[in-house]
Amino acid sequence: MSATEDLIAAADAHSAHTYHPLPVVIATADGAWMTDVEGRRYLDFLAGYSALNFGHGNRRLVDAARAQLERVTLTSRAFHHDRFGAFCERLAALCGMETVLPMNTGAEAVETAVKTARKWGYKVKGVPAEMAKIVVAGNNFHGRTTTVISFSTDPEARADFGPYTPGFQIVPYGDMTAMRSAVTENTVAVLLEPIQGEAGVLVPPAGYLAAVRELTRERNVLFVADEVQSGLGRTGRTFACEHEGVVPDVYVLGKALGGGIVPVSAVVSSREVLGVFRPGEHGSTFGGNPLACAVALEVIAMLESGEHQARAAELGEHLHRRLGELAGTGRVTAVRGRGLWAGVDVDPAHGTGREISERLLDRGVLVKDTHGSTLRIAPPLVIGEQDLDWGLDQLRAVLGA
Numbered sequence: 001m002s003a004t005e006d007l008i009a010a011a012d013a014h015s016a017h018t019y020h021p022l023p024v025v026i027a028t029a030d031g032a033w034m035t036d037v038e039g040r041r042y043l044d045f046l047a048g049y050s051a052l053n054f055g056h057g058n059r060r061l062v063d064a065a066r067a068q069l070e071r072v073t074l075t076s077r078a079f080h081h082d083r084f085g086a087f088c089e090r091l092a093a094l095c096g097m098e099t100v101l102p103m104n105t106g107a108e109a110v111e112t113a114v115k116t117a118r119k120w121g122y123k124v125k126g127v128p129a130e131m132a133k134i135v136v137a138g139n140n141f142h143g144r145t146t147t148v149i150s151f152s153t154d155p156e157a158r159a160d161f162g163p164y165t166p167g168f169q170i171v172p173y174g175d176m177t178a179m180r181s182a183v184t185e186n187t188v189a190v191l192l193e194p195i196q197g198e199a200g201v202l203v204p205p206a207g208y209l210a211a212v213r214e215l216t217r218e219r220n221v222l223f224v225a226d227e228v229q230s231g232l233g234r235t236g237r238t239f240a241c242e243h244e245g246v247v248p249d250v251y252v253l254g255k256a257l258g259g260g261i262v263p264v265s266a267v268v269s270s271r272e273v274l275g276v277f278r279p280g281e282h283g284s285t286f287g288g289n290p291l292a293c294a295v296a297l298e299v300i301a302m303l304e305s306g307e308h309q310a311r312a313a314e315l316g317e318h319l320h321r322r323l324g325e326l327a328g329t330g331r332v333t334a335v336r337g338r339g340l341w342a343g344v345d346v347d348p349a350h351g352t353g354r355e356i357s358e359r360l361l362d363r364g365v366l367v368k369d370t371h372g373s374t375l376r377i378a379p380p381l382v383i384g385e386q387d388l389d390w391g392l393d394q395l396r397a398v399l400g401a
């Protein structure tokens, strides 16, 4: 057996099979490139589902992490530490908001947003006890915890994991009529991805986010934008909501906030909304730890300059122009997305998303399917234009275009 096969067999023997990874074993990575245990190089077209927006081994982020490793890494929130205040202040400012509640993973941040909205509903809006409802969209992906999968519409995510948490109402994504009739006096929040990532990088109809903003403002309902995947530069703006000039009441952030080094997530909102929590009502041993704050502070500094957003916008235009050409060949039936982020529906006659991903792997490009024959393309924002073109040439080649 090859080293790759050995390592995959060892992993398969001793891990729960919750993923179906491509047959490649990565040993090192730098920028937009990864190298496997046999020395083969691959262009990363996934970027850890957008956790690696700033690339592998980003110097500024690694230096910030290394410096913090030598100082202090964990205090728990039982004590203050000297990075926490700056992290909260700078992240709130980046969001144009006031208050930050840090967690670790995206799903935890979504759970935190659910608790926030419910408590706000009872204490501020005056919803009767136990009656709070949150409106969500079909085909959403907000994580894997039991409450979060309770409002998933994906049978794979839900089946056999009930009983489910009540209090959610699902409406079709992009359908304002359904949204309007779903919102009642007991609705505390509308929770949406401004672009649905896992669903295949679905961009809602123009005006949808702005209409949701107007409705939620009129009906005294929190607009919670899950920007775990869409936020922090990916779409060419700091937040995907900005494309419609929308500012939600609550941002849910994760992935790239940890620079691909440590898990860092956060709920960011106003003092009124996050002010509903009292000590003991919510928390996390690792949430807001010094290492996380040090790395995230550097991520925030990088986003403050706007250079990564600008690069995502510029390269994104190039990416979408080239994918549009591919669509013209008939091999691709639809292309969606914004910035350096695209969902590509391949004509099923040319293979499933998985098969195309495997063919791309053979040609040195790492990409992952979402559903059926849809590929998600999300390279690190630091990718070079020539590398991007080379990766797209490989996609063209495997589709026989």
Ligand SMILES: Cc1ncc(COP(=O)(O)O)c(C=O)c1O
Pocket: 049, 105, 106, 107, 108, 110, 141, 142, 143, 144, 193, 197, 198, 226, 227, 228, 229, 230, 254, 255
């Ligand atoms: C929009 C969105 N929310 C939440 C999550 C969950 O994040 P995590 O995997 O860090 O729990 C994801 C993960 O892909 C996501 O795309």
